[in-house]
Amino acid sequence: MIATMARAATTSDVFNAIAEPQRREILVLLRAGERPVTELAQELGMTQPGASKHLRVLREVGLVRDRRAGKQRLYCLDARGLRPVHEWTGGFERFWNESFDRLDAYVQGLRPTGNTE
Amino acid sequence: MIATMARAATTSDVFNAIAEPQRREILVLLRAGERPVTELAQELGMTQPGASKHLRVLREVGLVRDRRAGKQRLYCLDARGLRPVHEWTGGFERFWNESFDRLDAYVQGLRPTGNTE
DNA sequence: TTGACGCATGCTGATATGGGCATATGATCG
DNA sequence: CGATCATATGCCCATATCAGCATGCGTCAA
Numbered sequence: 001m002i003a004t005m006a007r008a009a010t011t012s013d014v015f016n017a018i019a020e021p022q023r024r025e026i027l028v029l030l031r032a033g034e035r036p037v038t039e040l041a042q043e044l045g046m047t048q049p050g051a052s053k054h055l056r057v058l059r060e061v062g063l064v065r066d067r068r069a070g071k072q073r074l075y076c077l078d079a080r081g082l083r084p085v086h087e088w089t090g091g092f093e094r095f096w097n098e099s100f101d102r103l104d105a106y107v108q109g110l111r112p113t114g115n116t117e
Numbered sequence: 118m119i120a121t122m123a124r125a126a127t128t129s130d131v132f133n134a135i136a137e138p139q140r141r142e143i144l145v146l147l148r149a150g151e152r153p154v155t156e157l158a159q160e161l162g163m164t165q166p167g168a169s170k171h172l173r174v175l176r177e178v179g180l181v182r183d184r185r186a187g188k189q190r191l192y193c194l195d196a197r198g199l200r201p202v203h204e205w206t207g208g209f210e211r212f213w214n215e216s217f218d219r220l221d222a223y224v225q226g227l228r229p230t231g232n233t234e
Numbered sequence: 235t236t237g238a239c240g241c242a243t244g245c246t247g248a249t250a251t252g253g254g255c256a257t258a259t260g261a262t263c264g
Numbered sequence: 265c266g267a268t269c270a271t272a273t274g275c276c277c278a279t280a281t282c283a284g285c286a287t288g289c290g291t292c293a294a
Contacts, residue, residue, distance in 0.1 A: 024132070079213045167284085
């Protein structure tokens with residue numbers, strides 16, 4: 001393993017897990033309660049295998065848990081893993097609240113990412 | 118664009134930008150104030166080209182801005198882009214605060230009293 | 235102008251990823 | 265047991281990504 005390691009495995013980090021838009025959508029959907037794979041896949045317009053793969057990643061970082069229910073497997077949210085992310089970003093709160101010296105003016109013409117959900 | 122698109126470009130999404138541990142470290146360092154590339158590279162134990170590349174990604178999603186200062190190029194934080202992330206994760210706050218009905222028990226590594234609802 | 239310095243880029247190699255698809259695995263029912 | 269739904273996996277492909285290295289480019293000093 002002198003390898004070059006292109007990137008830390010997505011499966012090992014919550015930050016990476018939620019870097020995927022579709023995985024974020026899954027999490028949002030699961031706020032409404034546990035759901036079987038097929039239903040999630042359908043509501044998000046992805047294939048069943050696709051949903052399963054994303055769910056696996058989410059499960060491996062602990063953001064979701066699964067439970068057997070007959071033939072189905074119900075996935076439910078375990079958002080505790082998101083807390084570190086919330087806190088980490090929170091560490092920058094004062095930097096977007098305080099109107100920087102001249103930062104505000106400087107950046108006036110920029111367009112924030114604005115990707116809210 | 119018939120492509121299979123393996124993943125949304127990192128450069129287009131803040132979530133992706135902060136999925137990289139080293140980039141997060143850069144952001145943390147920049148809270149202390151603007152810094153030239155070489156200094157960042159040195160403090161984070163990465164090569165100068167490496168730092169430049171990460172800084173580029175951060176710049177393209179708007180998390181940092183740069184300013185010429187003689188031969189140097191000073192990078193400074195613009196954390197506003199982190200706000201959406203903070204808010205998105207915040208949308209899950211109640212899920213890690215409220216002690217779920219039986220979630221708490223369930224997850225604490227034990228079996229519920231057979232009370233499966 | 236010539237260097238030296240500071241930083242950005244381009245290129246390569248190894249690997250991680252996500253999507254599509256076919257198929258294995260599991261569980262339920264007749 | 266065999267048929268069938270519900271999921272998980274394995275494979276392949278195209279692409280994204282990261283690290284290392286060499287090099288291009290702009291700036292400042294002599």
